[in-house]
Amino acid sequence: MESAAETIQRIFGDAQSSVGAEMAETTTLYKRLHETVFPKPSSTRYIAVANQKGGVGKTSTTVNIAAALAQAGAHVLLIDMDPQGNASTALGARHNSGDASVYDVLEERMGIEKVKQQCAEFPSLDVVPSSIDLSGAELEVANLNGRTYLLKQALESFIAQSSDHYDYIFIDCPPSLGLLVINAMCAVTEMLIPIQAEYYALEGLGQLIHTIGLVQEHYNSSLLVSTMLVTMFDKRTLLSREVYEEVKKHYPSIVLNTTIPRTVKISEAPSFGQSVISYDPRGMGAVAYVEAALEIAQRSPVVLAAIESKQRED
Ligand SMILES: Nc1ncnc2c1ncn2[C@@H]1O[C@H](COP(=O)(O)OP(=O)(O)O)[C@@H](O)[C@H]1O
Ligand SMILES: [Mg+2]
Numbered sequence: 584m585e586s587a588a589e590t591i592q593r594i595f596g597d598a599q600s601s602v603g604a605e606m607a608e609t610t611t612l613y614k615r616l617h618e619t620v621f622p623k624p625s626s627t628r629y630i631a632v633a634n635q636k637g638g639v640g641k642t643s644t645t646v647n648i649a650a651a652l653a654q655a656g657a658h659v660l661l662i663d664m665d666p667q668g669n670a671s672t673a674l675g676a677r678h679n680s681g682d683a684s685v686y687d688v689l690e691e692r693m694g695i696e697k698v699k700q701q702c703a704e705f706p707s708l709d710v711v712p713s714s715i716d717l718s719g720a721e722l723e724v725a726n727l728n729g730r731t732y733l734l735k736q737a738l739e740s741f742i743a744q745s746s747d748h749y750d751y752i753f754i755d756c757p758p759s760l761g762l763l764v765i766n767a768m769c770a771v772t773e774m775l776i777p778i779q780a781e782y783y784a785l786e787g788l789g790q791l792i793h794t795i796g797l798v799q800e801h802y803n804s805s806l807l808v809s810t811m812l813v814t815m816f817d818k819r820t821l822l823s824r825e826v827y828e829e830v831k832k833h834y835p836s837i838v839l840n841t842t843i844p845r846t847v848k849i850s851e852a853p854s855f856g857q858s859v860i861s862y863d864p865r866g867m868g869a870v871a872y873v874e875a876a877l878e879i880a881q882r883s884p885v886v887l888a889a890i891e892s893k894q895r896e897d
Pocket of ligand 2: 641642643665669756757
């Protein structure tokens with residue numbers, strides 16, 4: 584019988600037709616990825632997704648990588664640290680002002696176990712929502728002792744009492760380098776930096792790497808920039824390829840081979856309270872995020888070993 588890829592190839596013509604070829608390629612990749620077993624990390628990976636620039640794909644990346652890993656069988660916790668609550672929206676979590684959220688966790692009114700919600704689409708994905716109330720937290724906790732460790736402490740006490748084991752814990756950060764982001768950087772061992780394939784992409788990166796350096800020096804010496812992911816990649820443009828090559832040149836072992844294409848489905852999905860993984864599973868946006876998730880999963884042994892060796896140095 585003719586495969587889906589062959590059908591598309593037949594309808595859209597030979598490989599000369601780039602649309603047909605691209606669809607055939609995506610379909611083949613979809614099938615291959617869904618037949619692949621995603622290895623689970625030997626211990627929990629704690630990953631903050633950060634970039635102080637807004638609109639580079641932090642939230643889309645956090646939501647869709649988390650969903651892709653959960654779909655592939657991992658147990659995942661996603662913590663929304665952005666007062667805008669975009670990740671909470673995308674995963675259909677309640678997050679009106681006044682709802683229990685990460686705001687209550689940071690100010691020690693509630694534990695993570697009380698505020699987490701199970702994602703309707705992916706039962707092995709739990710979400711700690713944020714709400715607009717969180718926008719006051721930065722000022723409210725500014726004078727507290729240990730203000731940079733509020734999330735770390737909450738996460739540690741949650742993990743200590745929880746009977747669940749998580750394979751991955753992701754934190755979606757707001758576009759700033761303020762106290763909320765520092766809290767995220769102190770609570771994790773890894774940073775995932777999404778980089779938008781555009782002209783100024785690398786300009787803010789120096790500032791971010793500098794801040795991560797300060798956090799490593801003063802608060803969290805085992806923090807590792809483990810992953811960079813180029814987003815909104817348009818393979819027809821030279822600029823996109825140049826940005827990728829530039830990032831690859833500077834961070835050869837950190838940047839994923841997979842890039843995330845610019846596609847309207849990725850931007851539509853949140854308005855349906857969905858990840859693109861469930862909204863348009865066979866589209867090239869979802870397939871790219873699943874492929875990136877597989878790469879992240881496959882790199883677990885190397886990344887965890889690097890973190891362990893950093894921890895031994897202390
Ligand atoms: N690969 C993509 N293709 C098209 N639109 C995208 C893509 N990634 C993100 N977007 C859209 O760009 C905007 C910013 O993305 P978002 O993930 O919210 O970035 P951030 O969290 O860094 O602010 C959103 O409207 C989102 O839907
Ligand atoms: Mg965001």
